Amino acid sequence: MTVPPAKRGNSRSGNSRTDGATSGRGEGPVTRAAVLDAALAIIDSDGVDGLSMRRLADAVGRDPMVIYRHVPNKAAVLDGVAEIVFAQLSVDPTDSDWVAQLRAVARDFRGLALAHPKVVPLLVTRPLATPLGLRPTSVVRPLEDMLALLTLAGFAGADALHIYRALFGFLYGHVLNELQEIVERPDETDEVLRLGLHRLPIAEFPLLRELAPVLAAYDGAVELERGLDILLTGLAATLPGPG
Template sequence: MSMEPAPRATRRGGGTPGVGPITRHRILEVALEMIDRDGVESLSMRRLGKALDRDPMTLYRHAPNKAALLDGVAEKVLDQLEIDAGGQFEVDGSDWVAQLRSVARGFRRLALDHPNVVPLLVTRPLSTPLGLRPLGTLRPLEAVLSLLTRAGFTDTEALHVYRALFGFLNGHILNELQELVERPEETDDLLRLGLHRLPIGDFPLLRGLAPVLAAYDGEAELERGLDILFAGLTATLTDPDGAAA
């Protein structure tokens, strides 16, 4: 009687576990999926290896540690941010404003698509000196500087504009993603937001703004903030004739 060899175990969806090439792109893709689903804290080399049907030790060839893996995820997300740094713009025109407005909207979309990645984009870079950050996280900075210097701003002015824009954007994103509602079943705005807990005598203005706070619209707030920011930048960085100050 002939003995048939035992079939090899297969993973869900077919195929043999651990067989076939594993690439950095695929590793980061799955890592991003895990973070999107369960948060940054859920990611580990062991869990990632299991998701990829690989021995976790094989992943270290592509990412030496979890920190490098998180940096790679941040680079992967930021790589989706479109910035037209090669165009020709005028300081006294609206082209550079329109381009930066598009960048701001794109950054917000990425944040809303990947809210669990926002700490990697906004707060994590602050713990690392600029020159030691992953190159992919610096490319938006270089692209915006290129866009603005092509528009006629000096290098220093371009840096000021970048800092003002992304300082506002980072604050806006963190504010938009935070939980504002304490009791969503309540119809009274003061109760929904928990503002009834504040002493009336100490916070009369804040309590009075309950309807406005409850009607928060992230998209509208972004546009309103950009209007104020660009109006101020235009007035500060250009003279009445439209030439760079």
């Protein structure tokens, strides 16, 4: 179940209901979906710090007051961006192979992270700023569907929730670690990494220096699969449920 992340841009149309707002510099109605698409494009390009309400209004071609009719402040914009990215993540609750389905979800989440690396901090932090019952349905949907998948497989509800938390805790940590080099240290090549490690005092860091080739050859996809092997095998072995 690999669903490629949808390509988003400064779209002026969407499936959301319009409110007939036509004032400002542009023509035609503005939708919340179009505003959030424009915000996502800005964050993809320049990060969260590059987003402002005025810049968002310019991207949509409207006066800022028109934007405020759809999103009251920047915090609401950030929540909305996390919402539309999470909406691209789906779980098949009817899959008879729960392990394979969780692997597919993990791969899809990593794909979304690689497609929107500067949005990942929002995916990790923004939902936590809102009580679970008040979060958008697109953010809560993966949890509901995963609980359905796991209870169908035979896990008790509390154990299914534990699996969900363990999986996404692992995924958040994995993608943040993998994207650290892409976003924060894009110029650190394998050669630079090796050189830096070999400058460490060998008497103090013998193991880290020895692992320089392994660290330089980091492969996010391979690391994800290895981590899933450990996590899912351990969960299946320790929790009462299937088998």
